[in-house]
Amino acid sequence: MARTDVVGLPDGERIEDVDVSEEMQGSFLEYAYSVIYSRALPDARDGLKPVQRRILYQMAEMGLRPDRGHVKSARVTGEVMGKLHPHGDGAIYDALVRLAQPFTMRVPLIDGHGNFGSLDDGPAAARYTxxxxxxxxxxxxxxxxxxVVxxxxxxxxxxxxxxxxxxxxxxxLVNGASGIAVGMATNMAPHNxxxxxxxAKHLLMHPHATLDELMEFVPGPDLPSGGTIVGxxxxxxxxxxxxxxxxxxxxVSVENLSPRKTGLVVTELPYLVGPERVIEKIKDGVQAKKLVGISDVNDLTDRNHGLRLVIGIKxxxxxxxxxxxxxKHTPxxxxxxxxxxxxVDGSPRTLGLRDLLDVYVQHRLSVVTRRSEYRLARRRERLHLVEGLLIAILDIDEVIQVIRTSDDSEAARNRLRDVFDxxxxxAEYILELRLRRLTKFSRMELEGERDQLLADIAALEELLASDERLRTQVATELTExxxxxxxxxxxxxxxxxxPVRGGRKATVDPESLQVADAxxxxxxxxxxxxxxxxxxxAESGIVHVPKRSKHDAVRSTVVSTVRGQVGALTSTGRVVRFSPVxxxxxxxASVRLDAGVRVTEYLGVPKNETVVALVSLDASVTDSxxxxxxxxxVKRVVPAAWPDKPDFPAIGLKPGDQVxxxxxxxxxxxxxxxxSNAQLLRFPAAxxxxxxxxxGGVxxxxxxxxxxxxxxxxxxxxEDTVVATVSTTSSALPGTDAGRAKVSAITEFPAKGRGTQGVRAHAFLKGEDGLTVAWAGVAPPYAVGSDGAARTLPDWLSKRDxxxxxxxxxxxxxxxxxxxVDGTRGEA
Structure with a gap:
C-alpha cells in the first residue's frame, strides 16, 4: 500500500486551504479582463471588436474581395472559428451579420447576399446567406x-x-459600436x-485644435436610418x-391620403427602431386611450420606395x-x-471627440511610418541586388568564366565576391541569374529600375525625416x-x-388635439x-380676393363652422353630408380657389354625378x-327637414331630369x-x-x-345685380367658335308669374342656336375656360335682348x- 501524507490521499498529493473570497476575486478579475479586452469593447484605433477584426482579416486571407463571388456565410464562420476565434459560431455569425446591415452600419463592411435580417426580424441561418x-x-x-501593425x-x-x-x-466614429462588458459598457453613435x-485632417495639421474647431466639421452624429436629432x-x-x-x-410629413383623409407619413425612423415596433406601440396607446385621433396604421414599405409608414388621422x-x-408615447x-x-493601449477609457480622433490619427501616423520604413527597406534590398546585377552584366564574360572554372557553387560564390567586390x-543572386536576363534590353530595364529605386528611396527617406510631410501623406490618403x-x-x-417626452400627464384630452370649431x-x-x-x-364673413387666378369663379358658398355640417347637392338630387374640417x-386675406380639392374626389361622388351647390345643414339656419x-x-325645402344621415334625397326627380x-x-x-333658348324667368321665392x-316640386x-x-x-x-349670357353655334367644331357674351342689369328683366316662359334674355345672330352658359348675381361676373383660366367678359351693360x-x-x-358673395347666403 502506498504511503499517504493524509489519510485517504495517494503519495505526493495534499489538500491546501484556500480563502474562497480571494479565489473568487481573482477568478472574477481574470474573467472581467477577458471580456473587456477580448470580446465586448472595440479598439479605439480601428473601431473593431476582436471577433469583427478576425472576420475581416480571415475573409481577406480567403480572397473574398469585392470583385470575387460571394461564398456561404457558414464557410466564413467556420474558418474564423477554427483558426482565430475560440467561441461559438452563433456569436461569429451575429457579428458578421451586423457588419453587413446597412441600417446598423453607416458604412457596411461586408457585402451580404440573402436575408440578413431587418430591424424587426432576424437573419436567415448562415447556411442560407x-x-x-x-x-x-x-x-x-x-x-x-x-x-504596418x-x-x-x-x-x-x-x-x-x-x-x-x-x-x-x-x-x-463612422460606424459606432455597442457592447456590454463586466462593470462597463459602450454605446457609440455612427457619424458621417x-x-x-x-x-481628422484638421487635427493632423493642427495638433492643438480645440473641440469647438473639430465640431465645425463634425456637428453631430449621422445615423444610418436618417431621422432628426432634436437638441x-x-x-x-x-x-x-x-x-x-x-x-x-x-x-414625418402630413399628407392627404385621400381627398377627405389626412395622414402622417413616416419615411425615416430613429436609429435601430423598426416599423413593427412602432405599429405595436401605437395600437397599445390607442387601446389604452393614451393616443386619440388615430384611425389606422399601415406599413407600405417596399424595396422601391423604402420605408413608408402611414398613420391615418381621424x-x-x-x-x-x-x-x-x-x-411622447411611441418610439x-x-x-x-x-x-x-x-x-486604448489595452485599457478601457472614456473618450471625447478629440480623444477619439487623436487616437486614430496617431494610429495612422504609426501605420504610414511603419509602411514607409518597410518599403524603404525593401527598396534598399532591391537596389542592392540591381547594382550587383549591373556589375555582372558589364563584365558578363568574366563572370561566366569565373563560374565555369569554379569547382562548386560555394567556390563560385566566393570567387565572385573576391573578383567583383x-x-x-x-553573389548568390548572380548565380541564380537566368541567361535571358543577359540581353541589352534587360540591362536598360535594370538601369531604369535602379533610377526609380533611387528616387523612391529618396522620397521615402524625405517622408520619414519630416513630420510635416508624414502628416500631409496621411491627410492625402484620408482625402482619397x-x-x-x-x-x-x-x-x-x-x-x-x-422635450416632448417625460410629461406628467398620462392621458390625452381629445379636445386639445381637435381642430378648433371656428x-x-x-x-x-x-x-x-x-x-x-x-x-x-369680427370680420363677419368678409373675404379678400387679390388679382384673378385659376378656378376663381364661385358657384356656391355657405357659412358654417370648421366642425359644422355642410351638404353637397348633386345633379341627381342627392345631398352628401360632410364636415369642412x-x-x-x-x-x-388671399382666397385662391385653385388651392382647393376636387369636390367629386373629396366626397367620392360617382362619375355620373356632379355637385351643383352647397347647402347648410345647420338647424339654426332659417332660409329655405x-x-x-x-x-x-322648382322646389323649396326648409332646413328642419334634413335628416341625420350621411346622404339623402332632397327632391324626387322625374325620369331623365336632373338638378x-x-x-x-x-x-x-x-x-x-x-x-337654353335664351328665356329668363324670375319670380318671388315666396x-x-x-x-x-x-x-318632386312644382x-x-x-x-x-x-x-x-x-x-x-x-x-x-x-342695382349691382346682373345677368351674364353666352351664345354659340352648336354645329361649330369645339374650340373654333368662342361665341358672343353680354352682361345686362337684372332690372332689365321684368318679373313674371311662376310657370310662364319669362322674357327673352339674348338675341341670336345668324347661325347661333342657343345659350351655353348663363349666370345671375352680384357684379362682377367671373368667367373661366375649360382649363380653369380666367376669361374676359364685356364690362358694359347691354339691353336684355x-x-x-x-x-x-x-x-x-x-x-x-x-x-x-354675401356671407349670409348660400348662392353666388
Whole structure:
C-alpha cells in the first residue's frame, strides 16, 4: 500500500486551504479582463471588436474581395472559428451579420447576399446567406503585408493574426459600436465619413485644435436610418466628456391620403427602431386611450420606395397635435445615450471627440511610418541586388568564366565576391541569374529600375525625416478614402430645448388635439374646386380676393363652422353630408380657389354625378333651399327637414331630369331660371310653397320644345345685380367658335308669374342656336375656360335682348367673386 501524507490521499498529493473570497476575486478579475479586452469593447484605433477584426482579416486571407463571388456565410464562420476565434459560431455569425446591415452600419463592411435580417426580424441561418468583403473593408485591411501593425498568436499559438487593422478611415466614429462588458459598457453613435475625415485632417495639421474647431466639421452624429436629432446640448457633452444623451425623432410629413383623409407619413425612423415596433406601440396607446385621433396604421414599405409608414388621422383632429402625442408615447422619438468607452493601449477609457480622433490619427501616423520604413527597406534590398546585377552584366564574360572554372557553387560564390567586390547576397543572386536576363534590353530595364529605386528611396527617406510631410501623406490618403466612400448626411440636426417626452400627464384630452370649431365659409368653384376660409367672427364673413387666378369663379358658398355640417347637392338630387374640417383651408386675406380639392374626389361622388351647390345643414339656419331642375321644376325645402344621415334625397326627380342649381334664399329674393333658348324667368321665392324631401316640386318655368334649363339660382334685385349670357353655334367644331357674351342689369328683366316662359334674355345672330352658359348675381361676373383660366367678359351693360360681343376665348362657366358673395347666403 502506498504511503499517504493524509489519510485517504495517494503519495505526493495534499489538500491546501484556500480563502474562497480571494479565489473568487481573482477568478472574477481574470474573467472581467477577458471580456473587456477580448470580446465586448472595440479598439479605439480601428473601431473593431476582436471577433469583427478576425472576420475581416480571415475573409481577406480567403480572397473574398469585392470583385470575387460571394461564398456561404457558414464557410466564413467556420474558418474564423477554427483558426482565430475560440467561441461559438452563433456569436461569429451575429457579428458578421451586423457588419453587413446597412441600417446598423453607416458604412457596411461586408457585402451580404440573402436575408440578413431587418430591424424587426432576424437573419436567415448562415447556411442560407452568402458574403464577401465590401469595398470599404479593403481600405480597412490594406497594407497588412507591409508590417504596418503587430501580429499576435491565435488562441492555440499556431497562426498569427493582426492585433489591430490598419484602418484607412476612422471606423469607430463612422460606424459606432455597442457592447456590454463586466462593470462597463459602450454605446457609440455612427457619424458621417466625410465629416469625420475632415475633422481628422484638421487635427493632423493642427495638433492643438480645440473641440469647438473639430465640431465645425463634425456637428453631430449621422445615423444610418436618417431621422432628426432634436437638441444638440447632449451631443456636445458627449463630444467633450465621452458621455451624453440626445433625442432622435422620425421624419414625418402630413399628407392627404385621400381627398377627405389626412395622414402622417413616416419615411425615416430613429436609429435601430423598426416599423413593427412602432405599429405595436401605437395600437397599445390607442387601446389604452393614451393616443386619440388615430384611425389606422399601415406599413407600405417596399424595396422601391423604402420605408413608408402611414398613420391615418381621424376627421377633425389636428395632425400636428397628434404627432406630438406620438412622439411622447411611441418610439417615433427615442433617446440615445452616448458612452464612448474603447480600448486604448489595452485599457478601457472614456473618450471625447478629440480623444477619439487623436487616437486614430496617431494610429495612422504609426501605420504610414511603419509602411514607409518597410518599403524603404525593401527598396534598399532591391537596389542592392540591381547594382550587383549591373556589375555582372558589364563584365558578363568574366563572370561566366569565373563560374565555369569554379569547382562548386560555394567556390563560385566566393570567387565572385573576391573578383567583383560583391556581397554574399549579390553573389548568390548572380548565380541564380537566368541567361535571358543577359540581353541589352534587360540591362536598360535594370538601369531604369535602379533610377526609380533611387528616387523612391529618396522620397521615402524625405517622408520619414519630416513630420510635416508624414502628416500631409496621411491627410492625402484620408482625402482619397473620403472621395471614394463618403455619402451625403442623412440625419437632420435641430436645436430644441423643450422635450416632448417625460410629461406628467398620462392621458390625452381629445379636445386639445381637435381642430378648433371656428367660423368659416366653404366655397365651391364653377370648376368643382372646394376650399374653406377660416374667418374670425369680427370680420363677419368678409373675404379678400387679390388679382384673378385659376378656378376663381364661385358657384356656391355657405357659412358654417370648421366642425359644422355642410351638404353637397348633386345633379341627381342627392345631398352628401360632410364636415369642412378636412377641406383645404386658405387665408381670408388671399382666397385662391385653385388651392382647393376636387369636390367629386373629396366626397367620392360617382362619375355620373356632379355637385351643383352647397347647402347648410345647420338647424339654426332659417332660409329655405330652392332647387331647380333641367326640366323647369322648382322646389323649396326648409332646413328642419334634413335628416341625420350621411346622404339623402332632397327632391324626387322625374325620369331623365336632373338638378341644375340650388340656392339657400330668403323669401324676399327672386328665383331665376335661364333656359337654353335664351328665356329668363324670375319670380318671388315666396311664390313656391316649401315641401318635404320626397316631393318632386312644382312647375317653375315653361319650356319650349327641345329647350332645357341651363342655370337656376336666386338673386336680390339691386342695382349691382346682373345677368351674364353666352351664345354659340352648336354645329361649330369645339374650340373654333368662342361665341358672343353680354352682361345686362337684372332690372332689365321684368318679373313674371311662376310657370310662364319669362322674357327673352339674348338675341341670336345668324347661325347661333342657343345659350351655353348663363349666370345671375352680384357684379362682377367671373368667367373661366375649360382649363380653369380666367376669361374676359364685356364690362358694359347691354339691353336684355341684345346679341352681345364676340369673345376672345371659349367660356365654359361663369360664377361670382368670392369677395362679392354675401356671407349670409348660400348662392353666388
Amino acid at each position: 452568402e458574403a464577401r468583403l465590401a469595398e470599404p473593408s479593403m481600405a480597412m485591411t490594406e497594407g497588412l503585408g507591409e508590417d 503587430d501580429f499576435v498568436p491565435n488562441y492555440d499559438n499556431q497562426i498569427m493574426q493582426p492585433s489591430v487593422l490598419p484602418a484607412a478611415f476612422p471606423n469607430l 465619413l466625410g465629416e469625420v475625415v475632415e475633422a 444638440l446640448s447632449g451631443v456636445r457633452d458627449a463630444y467633450a466628456t465621452g458621455r451624453g444623451t440626445f433625442r432622435t425623432r422620425a421624419k 376627421s377633425g383632429f389636428n395632425p400636428t397635435a397628434v404627432l406630438e402625442q406620438l412622439y 417615433l422619438e427615442e433617446n440615445f445615450g452616448i458612452n464612448n468607452v474603447a480600448l 560583391l556581397s554574399e547576397v549579390q 478614402v473620403s472621395e471614394k466612400f463618403a455619402t451625403p448626411r442623412r440625419t437632420l440636426l435641430t436645436e430644441a430645448d423643450a 367660423p368659416c365659409r366653404v366655397l365651391l368653384s364653377t370648376t368643382g374646386r372646394l376650399v374653406r376660409v377660416d374667418i374670425p367672427a 378636412d377641406v383645404p383651408a386658405v387665408p381670408p 333651399v330652392a332647387i331647380g331642375t333641367a326640366q323647369g321644376v 341644375v342649381g340650388a340656392t339657400q334664399a330668403p323669401e324676399s329674393d327672386d328665383l331665376v331660371f335661364v333656359t 311664390a313656391v310653397r316649401p315641401q318635404g324631401l320626397p316631393a 312647375a317653375g318655368v315653361s319650356l319650349a320644345g327641345g329647350a332645357s334649363v341651363i342655370w337656376f339660382g336666386s338673386v336680390a334685385v339691386t 341684345g346679341s352681345g360681343s364676340p369673345l376672345d376665348a371659349e367660356v365654359v362657366t361663369i360664377g361670382g367673386s368670392a369677395a362679392a
